[in-house]
Amino acid sequence: MAFRNLLLADRGAVRRITIHRPDKLNALDRETINELHVAFDQARHDDAVRAVVLAGSGEKAFVAGADIGELSGLTAQQAQSFSRLGQALMSKIERLGKPVIARIQGFALGGGMELAMSCHLRVASDKARFGQPEINLGLIPGFGGTQRLLRLAGRGAALELCLTGRPIDAARARELGIVTHVVAPENLDTEVDALADQLAASAPHALAGILDAVLHGGESAIDVGLDYETQAFALCFATEDMREGTRAFLERRKPAFAGR
Ligand code: COA
Numbered sequence: 345m346a347f348r349n350l351l352l353a354d355r356g357a358v359r360r361i362t363i364h365r366p367d368k369l370n371a372l373d374r375e376t377i378n379e380l381h382v383a384f385d386q387a388r389h390d391d392a393v394r395a396v397v398l399a400g401s402g403e404k405a406f407v408a409g410a411d412i413g414e415l416s417g418l419t420a421q422q423a424q425s426f427s428r429l430g431q432a433l434m435s436k437i438e439r440l441g442k443p444v445i446a447r448i449q450g451f452a453l454g455g456g457m458e459l460a461m462s463c464h465l466r467v468a469s470d471k472a473r474f475g476q477p478e479i480n481l482g483l484i485p486g487f488g489g490t491q492r493l494l495r496l497a498g499r500g501a502a503l504e505l506c507l508t509g510r511p512i513d514a515a516r517a518r519e520l521g522i523v524t525h526v527v528a529p530e531n532l533d534t535e536v537d538a539l540a541d542q543l544a545a546s547a548p549h550a551l552a553g554i555l556d557a558v559l560h561g562g563e564s565a566i567d568v569g570l571d572y573e574t575q576a577f578a579l580c581f582a583t584e585d586m587r588e589g590t591r592a593f594l595e596r597r598k599p600a601f602a603g604r
Contacts (some may be wrong), residue, residue, distance in 0.1 A: 404449075
């Protein structure tokens with residue numbers, strides 16, 4: 345499928361998905377969200393893809409939120425369906441079973457911050473700004489922001505950002521645990537590519553096990569999470585990659601994970 349609002353590029357086993365509406369600061373309209381659903385389905389089902397980078401076009405923004413022009417005319421019923429469509433995309437990314445890195449320059453606001461929070465790792469330029477400004481529109485976050493920010497940074501940060509709508513800079517976002525790496529803008533791609541390459545060269549079944557155990561465990565009692573961990577740990581022993589990883593260590597060489 346050809347995309348109108350996305351650019352796709354593969355570099356080795358890393359797929360980069362770039363949201364390309366620079367004149368609208370990459371705001372998420374329904375069409376873009378639908379395209380992202382398709383792009384992430386394709387990334388999931390393509391065994392050659394072992395890590396995904398999600399980016400926004402241009403210098404100014406990762407994503408400046410849901411498309412306010414489109415939002416402004418919705419009925420309550422249409423808004424419910426729009427929220428569900430966005431939430432389903434965020435859940436799809438979170439549960440992709442492959443690591444997804446958000447590459448964040450400039451603004452990550454509203455739906456842009458929600459999108460970044462659904463990724464597994466967030467690498468930001470020190471010029472990036474984050475926020476949930478929906479309150480300024482008489483709205484609340486609708487793509488999972490109240491829930492993911494709560495889980496990522498705690499109740500204090502979730503209430504502060506959502507109630508005030510005030511943006512925070514990258515340093516504060518790192519303090520709150522919202523971003524994992526903050527780098528100078530000129531180093532953003534080097535940092536993101538190095539991280540993506542490392543993940544793409546790792547054993548994919550083990551990566552999937554970690555994603556599963558952490559994500560499901562975060563929503564369950566510890567015994568349930570520990571059970572997930574045991575199952576995922578045991579499954580690694582059915583892979584060639586686990587044999588290769590342990591053998592390579594004993595033979596004092598670098599492992600080559602084939603993804604089997
Ligand atoms: N939805 C639709 N269009 C958006 C948008 C959004 N969320 N965010 C930015 N745009 C559009 C602007 O309307 C403008 O389009 P135009 O040139 O056709 O008028 C273009 O992107 C550039 O934005 P502009 O506001 O002129 O840039 P700025 O540098 O002055 O301000 C922001 C940047 C991010 C502070 C500002 O655009 C903003 O506050 N955006 C909305 C953020 C928001 O509330 N997001 C949550 C939505 S639920």
